[in-house]
Amino acid sequence: MFDLIIIGGSAAATAAGIYAARRGLKFKIITKDFGGEVSTSGEIGNWPGDGMTDGITLAGKFKSHLDFYKADMEDGIEVESVSRMEDGNFCVKAKKDSPTKMASEKMPDGEGQAYKCDYTARTVIVATGVHSRELNIPGEKEFRLKGVSYCTTCDGPIFKGRITVVIGGGNSALEAALMLADICPKVYVLNINPGFGGDRVLMDNLKSKPNAEVIYEADTKEIWGDKFVTGLRYDKNGSSHELKVDGIFIHIGMIPNSGVVPAGVKKNSFGEIEVNAVGETNIPGLYAAGDVTNIPFKQIVISAGQGCTALLSAVGYLNKIKS
Ligand SMILES: Cc1cc2nc3c(=O)[nH]c(=O)nc-3n(C[C@H](O)[C@H](O)[C@H](O)COP(=O)(O)OP(=O)(O)OC[C@H]3O[C@@H](n4cnc5c(N)ncnc54)[C@H](O)[C@@H]3O)c2cc1C
Numbered sequence: 525m526f527d528l529i530i531i532g533g534s535a536a537a538t539a540a541g542i543y544a545a546r547r548g549l550k551f552k553i554i555t556k557d558f559g560g561e562v563s564t565s566g567e568i569g570n571w572p573g574d575g576m577t578d579g580i581t582l583a584g585k586f587k588s589h590l591d592f593y594k595a596d597m598e599d600g601i602e603v604e605s606v607s608r609m610e611d612g613n614f615c616v617k618a619k620k621d622s623p624t625k626m627a628s629e630k631m632p633d634g635e636g637q638a639y640k641c642d643y644t645a646r647t648v649i650v651a652t653g654v655h656s657r658e659l660n661i662p663g664e665k666e667f668r669l670k671g672v673s674y675c676t677t678c679d680g681p682i683f684k685g686r687i688t689v690v691i692g693g694g695n696s697a698l699e700a701a702l703m704l705a706d707i708c709p710k711v712y713v714l715n716i717n718p719g720f721g722g723d724r725v726l727m728d729n730l731k732s733k734p735n736a737e738v739i740y741e742a743d744t745k746e747i748w749g750d751k752f753v754t755g756l757r758y759d760k761n762g763s764s765h766e767l768k769v770d771g772i773f774i775h776i777g778m779i780p781n782s783g784v785v786p787a788g789v790k791k792n793s794f795g796e797i798e799v800n801a802v803g804e805t806n807i808p809g810l811y812a813a814g815d816v817t818n819i820p821f822k823q824i825v826i827s828a829g830q831g832c833t834a835l836l837s838a839v840g841y842l843n844k845i846k847s
Pocket residue numbers: 531532533534535536537554555556557558559560561562564565566567568569570601602603604651652653654677781784813814815816822823824825827
């Protein structure tokens with residue numbers, strides 16, 4: 525039985541883990557893929573104390589910091605569900621096909637427990653972040669990793685000298701288009717809306733790029749190719765259009781990875797876990813932090829702050845139930 529299980533392996537989980545170690549808790553961090561979105565973030569200039577850095581370097585520092593405190597972490601384990609047991613403690617189950625070693629604390633059958641858990645803990649912090657929204661159109665799945673990407677920072681450089689298209693209408697799409705405009709001879713931007721929802725400075729920068737062409741009210745319908753992507757079709761004003769492209773970068777929003785929490789946990793209409801100012805969900809002992817929550821701004825420093833807040837709340841709860 526752990527005092528705390530932290531699910532996630534990025535900014536929020538790292539901050540929670542550092543504080544948990546310093547408080548002497550018996551805890552474990554379980555993560556599908558350490559580094560999370562931080563490691564895909566490319567250039568980072570707003571993490572206090574580091575000046576300019578990049579996502580992979582920062583994620584490496586997060587890992588070193590946890591190692592310094594000898595934090596117990598299992599990387600490569602995907603949590604399937606968290607449920608609250610009758611005694612108020614939590615049962616955490618890992619997906620059976622989790623890519624690396626199986627979870628360590630198998631609870632045997634026949635111990636009077638209704639649940640068969642991979643881990644049990646008095647408290648849980650969910651810091652599972654978000655994943656990219658998909659278009660759900662023909663060809664999208666087929667050409668994923670064959671010209672279709674959801675991370676321009678990660679995959680953009682592969683398309684240097686190629687014709688590319690960015691699909692989306694917010695900051696993420698604008699940043700992707702700006703990056704590609706610096707390395708590609710032509711970048712199309714297909715925006716389903718009549719305008720952008722992003723920062724003015726990014727829009728102005730994009731306007732200054734002669735090789736970037738924005739097509740508004742363009743509804744992308746189909747992707748095709750051979751071994752790799754060769755083109756797509758979009759509808760605009762009732763007519764159908766085709767573009768020949770080598771790479772397609774989809775930036776149409778994020779979906780919170782909130783499916784692991786018990787059914788009774790309150791979420792907002794976007795599926796974000798609702799937390800109060802101290803990281804508590806509506807279930808006692810269950811906390812959430814970072815991008816997976818309803819806290820409005822999705823930034824590394826904010827996720828880290830929330831991870832710390834959730835941990836300090838969990839410590840208060842543990843002190844109460846242990847006394
Ligand atoms: C392209 C891009 C650029 C960005 N640039 C910046 C920037 O310059 N500055 C900035 O402050 N922010 C930036 N951000 C935002 C920033 O990356 C996020 O706000 C931050 O990473 C959120 O941290 P997090 O810990 O909440 O979640 P994440 O970083 O999303 O990490 C979630 C973690 O949970 C794990 N996980 C998910 N589901 C499970 C599961 N079921 N079981 C086990 N583990 C699970 C994942 O493997 C991952 O380790 C950028 C984001 C993107 C996409």
